[in-house]
Amino acid sequence: MYxxxxxxxASLALPHIAVAESPIRGELRRLFVDMANADSISTVFMVDxxxxxxxxxxxxxxxxxxxETMLYDYWSDDFDERLxxxxxxxxxxxxxxxxxxxxxxxxxxxxxxxxxxxSIAADFCVIMRDxxxxxxxxxxxxxxxxxxxxxxKNEVVTDCCPTAQSKVLLIFYDPDCDDCREAKAxxxxxxEFSNLKVIAIYSGEDVSLYESTLPEMPRNWLVGxxxxxxxxxxxxxxxxMPTLYLLDFNGRVVLRNAKLKEILRIV
Numbered sequence: 001m002y003x004x005x006x007x008x009x010a011s012l013a014l015p016h017i018a019v020a021e022s023p024i025r026g027e028l029r030r031l032f033v034d035m036a037n038a039d040s041i042s043t044v045f046m047v048d049x050x051x052x053x054x055x056x057x058x059x060x061x062x063x064x065x066x067x068e069t070m071l072y073d074y075w076s077d078d079f080d081e082r083l084x085x086x087x088x089x090x091x092x093x094x095x096x097x098x099x100x101x102x103x104x105x106x107x108x109x110x111x112x113x114x115x116x117x118x119s120i121a122a123d124f125c126v127i128m129r130d131x132x133x134x135x136x137x138x139x140x141x142x143x144x145x146x147x148x149x150x151x152x153k154n155e156v157v158t159d160c161c162p163t164a165q166s167k168v169l170l171i172f173y174d175p176d177c178d179d180c181r182e183a184k185a186x187x188x189x190x191x192e193f194s195n196l197k198v199i200a201i202y203s204g205e206d207v208s209l210y211e212s213t214l215p216e217m218p219r220n221w222l223v224g225x226x227x228x229x230x231x232x233x234x235x236x237x238x239x240x241m242p243t244l245y246l247l248d249f250n251g252r253v254v255l256r257n258a259k260l261k262e263i264l265r266i267v
Contacts, residue, residue: 024063024066025066025070028066028067028070029070029078031046031050032070032071032078032080032083034046035047035083035086036080036083043083043086044086044089044090047086047087047089047090048090048094050063050067051063051064051090051091051094051096052096055096060096060097064087064091064101067084067087068084068087071083071084071087072084072108074239074240074257075240079259081112081256081257082117084112085109085112088105088108088109088112089109091105092105092106092109111237114234114235114236114237115235115236115245115253115256116253116256117253117254117255117256118252118253119252119253120250120251120252120253121136121170121245121247121251121252121253122136122230122235122236123135123136123137123251124136124226124227124228124230124233124235125226125227125228126139126201126224126225126226126227127224127225127227128222128223128224129214129217129223129224133227134224136170136199136201136251137251139199139222139224140168140199140247140249140250140251142222143168143197143249167195167196167197167248167249167267168196168197168199168246168247168248168249168251169187169193169196169197169198169199169244169245169246169247169263170199170201170244170245170246170247171183171198171199171200171201171242171243171244172201172202172203172230172236172238172241172242172243172244173200173201173202173241173242174202174204174241174242175202175209175210175212175213175216176209177241177242179240179241179242180241180242183242183244183260184218186260187260188218190264192264192267193260193263193264193267195267196263196267197222198218198220198221198222199221199222199223199224200217200221200222200223200224201223201224201225201226201230202224202225202226203225203226203229203230203231203236203238204225204229205229207225210225237257239257240257243257244257244258244259244260244263245257245258246258246263246266246267254266
């Protein structure tokens with residue numbers, strides 16, 4: 001497990017180049033694989049060791065930026081909020097970091113704590129496409145009982161998430177978003193997504209745009225607009241559009257800020 005850690009610590013002595021060309025990026029990537037499979041105590045030790053050696057070699061800021069760029073950029077191939085949280089905790093407890101850096105880490109920690117896997121997704125009020133008021137939790141409850149009973153029979157409990165065989169996909173979308181249209185096309189054309197119950201929510205301010213594009217939304221999707229911006233209310237953090245959450249029929253989060261390829265591995 002620690003083979004890559006030793007290689008990485010040695011590589012910190014190399015001159016730092018631009019983030020995309022960093023000589024330690026490959027070693028970090030291989031280390032992340034080991035960390036993802038390690039127990040929490042070992043992962044904490046590796047995080048503290050990386051930061052301590054980075055500081056000793058004068059590379060602390062460079063290494064910290066590299067880690068954040070790799071693990072906390074949604075479009076990064078290494079995006080992993082769960083693993084990044086270990087580094088955020090390390091930044092918060094490390095005496096080597098400035099108070100400004102720790103304050104920023106605290107802000108990120110607060111975001112990471114919102115709707116974590118295993119928690120109940122934050123509720124919010126919605127106006128449905130038919131004009132009636134509802135809420136996220138009521139929309140989940142409205143899904144047919146037959147679907148819920150079938151799901152409960154096949155429920156799988158794992159260490160990483162309470163209900164791995166989840167069937168509710170919550171999408172925050174923007175009608176003007178090309179990536180949103182692409183995600184919708186994939187969900188409609190890939191048969192592997194056919195068993196998902198989709199809840200699509202618009203959380204923006206352009207009500208006329210939302211209403212004019214409602215006919216484009218699939219009739220079997222539950223569609224609505226949030227009465228209050230869920231991002232401004234501090235309920236959800238939008239890293240990109242669309243923002244995807246995989247939930248179970250109890251409204252419990254299985255995946256947050258998910259990618260369609262991740263969802264495919266579960267459904």
